[in-house]
Amino acid sequence: MESALTMTSGASPLPEEFLEWQVRLRAWTASERRGAPHAGVAPIVLVKQPGIEPGASAHSVVCGLLPRPDRLEDTTREMRELYETASANGSKALYDEGIAYLCRYYASAKDFDAGSITTLVSNDTALVKALRASPDCALVFHVFDIGTQAPGGGMRTQQICCRAEVLTAGPVYENVWWHNALFHGFADGSVVVHFRHRRSLDTRFGMLEPVRA
Amino acid sequence: MSAPLSALRLHVRPRGAEHDVLRDVSLALREGEMLAVVGPNGSGKSTLLAALASSLELRAGEVRAGETRATDISRRAFARRVAWLPQQPQVAQGFTVEALVMQGRHAHRPFLAPPTARDRNAVGRALRALDLLDLRERRVETLSGGERRRAWLAMALCQEAPVLLLDEPTAALDLRHQWEVLALLARINREQGLTLGVVLHDLEQAAALAHRLAIIHRGRLYAIGPPEACLTPETLRDVWRIDADVSKEDGFLRLRVRGPADPIRSL
Numbered sequence: 185m186e187s188a189l190t191m192t193s194g195a196s197p198l199p200e201e202f203l204e205w206q207v208r209l210r211a212w213t214a215s216e217r218r219g220a221p222h223a224g225v226a227p228i229v230l231v232k233q234p235g236i237e238p239g240a241s242a243h244s245v246v247c248g249l250l251p252r253p254d255r256l257e258d259t260t261r262e263m264r265e266l267y268e269t270a271s272a273n274g275s276k277a278l279y280d281e282g283i284a285y286l287c288r289y290y291a292s293a294k295d296f297d298a299g300s301i302t303t304l305v306s307n308d309t310a311l312v313k314a315l316r317a318s319p320d321c322a323l324v325f326h327v328f329d330i331g332t333q334a335p336g337g338g339m340r341t342q343q344i345c346c347r348a349e350v351l352t353a354g355p356v357y358e359n360v361w362w363h364n365a366l367f368h369g370f371a372d373g374s375v376v377v378h379f380r381h382r383r384s385l386d387t388r389f390g391m392l393e394p395v396r397a
Numbered sequence: 398m399s400a401p402l403s404a405l406r407l408h409v410r411p412r413g414a415e416h417d418v419l420r421d422v423s424l425a426l427r428e429g430e431m432l433a434v435v436g437p438n439g440s441g442k443s444t445l446l447a448a449l450a451s452s453l454e455l456r457a458g459e460v461r462a463g464e465t466r467a468t469d470i471s472r473r474a475f476a477r478r479v480a481w482l483p484q485q486p487q488v489a490q491g492f493t494v495e496a497l498v499m500q501g502r503h504a505h506r507p508f509l510a511p512p513t514a515r516d517r518n519a520v521g522r523a524l525r526a527l528d529l530l531d532l533r534e535r536r537v538e539t540l541s542g543g544e545r546r547r548a549w550l551a552m553a554l555c556q557e558a559p560v561l562l563l564d565e566p567t568a569a570l571d572l573r574h575q576w577e578v579l580a581l582l583a584r585i586n587r588e589q590g591l592t593l594g595v596v597l598h599d600l601e602q603a604a605a606l607a608h609r610l611a612i613i614h615r616g617r618l619y620a621i622g623p624p625e626a627c628l629t630p631e632t633l634r635d636v637w638r639i640d641a642d643v644s645k646e647d648g649f650l651r652l653r654v655r656g657p658a659d660p661i662r663s664l
Contacts, residue, residue: 218661218662219662219663220663221663271421271423271618272423273620273621273622274612274617274618274619274620274621275614275617275618275619275620275664276619276620276632276635276662276664277620279662279664308415367662367663367664368664369420369421369615369616369617370408370417370420370421372410372415372416372417372420373415373416
């Protein structure tokens with residue numbers, strides 16, 4: 185069956201159920217937690233790092249979803265306009281308007297790029313150095329949140345194998361940068377990591393797969 | 398009508414640093430208002446005041462005195478529009494109080510020109526306003542902390558700029574002197590129509606004194622507006638990370654701090 189999801193080239197689609205969980209979780213985070221990140225949006229990134237052999241280094245990030253390609257520039261423009269109008273009243277007002285925007289933004293998994301996950305990190309981190317040396321990596325989502333009210337249940341064990349690209353400019357960079365600016369202001373010295381999905385593993389009953397270079 | 402002093406999208410980055418300590422801050426002081434700049438330690442309050450005083454190199458953005466960009470006029474011309482008293486001003490040993498206050502007249506007279514009658518009158522007025530006439534011959538280093546603070550304030554007043562920026566004018570003062578300095582600021586704001594931008598640490602004092610608060614948090618403007626609109630329990634949690642009640646008693650905002658708390662917004 186052909187998937188209704190669209191995505192950037194060079195990636196394979198994330199499991200639909202995973203993407204739907206991510207969208208529902210983010211909508212819930214925006215509406216119920218004023219945007220405070222849930223463990224489900226904060227995977228560990230495993231990446232080979234020069235000097236750490238065998239094995240991989242682990243890095244904690246807060247990740248984001250990317251709008252599907254035909255919505256990318258429109259959403260970037262909306263976020264930028266929101267920033268420019270609301271920031272005059274201070275970061276609190278901007279944050280609250282940003283949360284209201286996200287409550288509408290996370291409406292459907294079909295609005296998002298089915299093959300992409302992103303994060304914005306400081307350029308001088310070990311993660312960025314490692315990804316520049318070896319772009320193959322794994323995002324490990326381990327959520328054990330017993331009694332949680334979060335949608336999608338309290339237990340998730342998933343390894344998302346990706347190829348990462350470190351971006352300092354371009355439409356994807358702009359989108360992630362302005363999304364972040366709504367909540368944390370201008371992120372000088374930051375880069376965007378664009379993770380392109382290759383395949384996914386449910387690690388509930390098994391070991392993590394090694395990161396392959 | 399343009400604001401007497403405004404900042405547009407200011408970014409300040411100290412030399413050698415990798416990140417901005419002031420990030421995309423825009424605000425305008427309204428004519429005749431007292432704006433209190435508040436925020437936790439290290440949030441960027443003093444940096445903002447120094448930037449507004451055009452005393453810092455900006456990475457981006459601009460400061461305007463009225464319609465005029467600060468970078469388009471001389472330091473002396475800017476100083477006739479904006480006076481700035483930093484937190485810990487320095488003066489060479491041996492200056493008397495009167496000589497210190499006379500320093501405020503530099504913006505009004507040519508380099509090395511002797512003081513005019515107008516300058517001497519301005520010094521007299523400032524000494525009188527700060528109750529320093531009896532101390533005019535005293536050397537600054539022999540003054541108590543409170544007296545010294547008043548001498549510096551007199552110097553800033555003597556500059557006769559329509560905008561006065563003061564960085565923690567009540568620091569190191571006992572309660573009586575704090576009250577006197579704040580009462581003086583309220584009086585010159587009310588009677589002389591001076592526009593004041595004042596960094597204060599005491600939130601109740603700031604709320605009692607200022608028409609508006611500008612709350613600085615992590616180098617950004619968190620909120621700006623009337624004290625009762627800005628100083629809310631959620632603001633105290635987000636910015637100061639304390640759990641507190643805010644109430645109004647006899648027309649004044651009062652805070653009752655219960656203890657530390659996590660912020661509501663992950664700013």
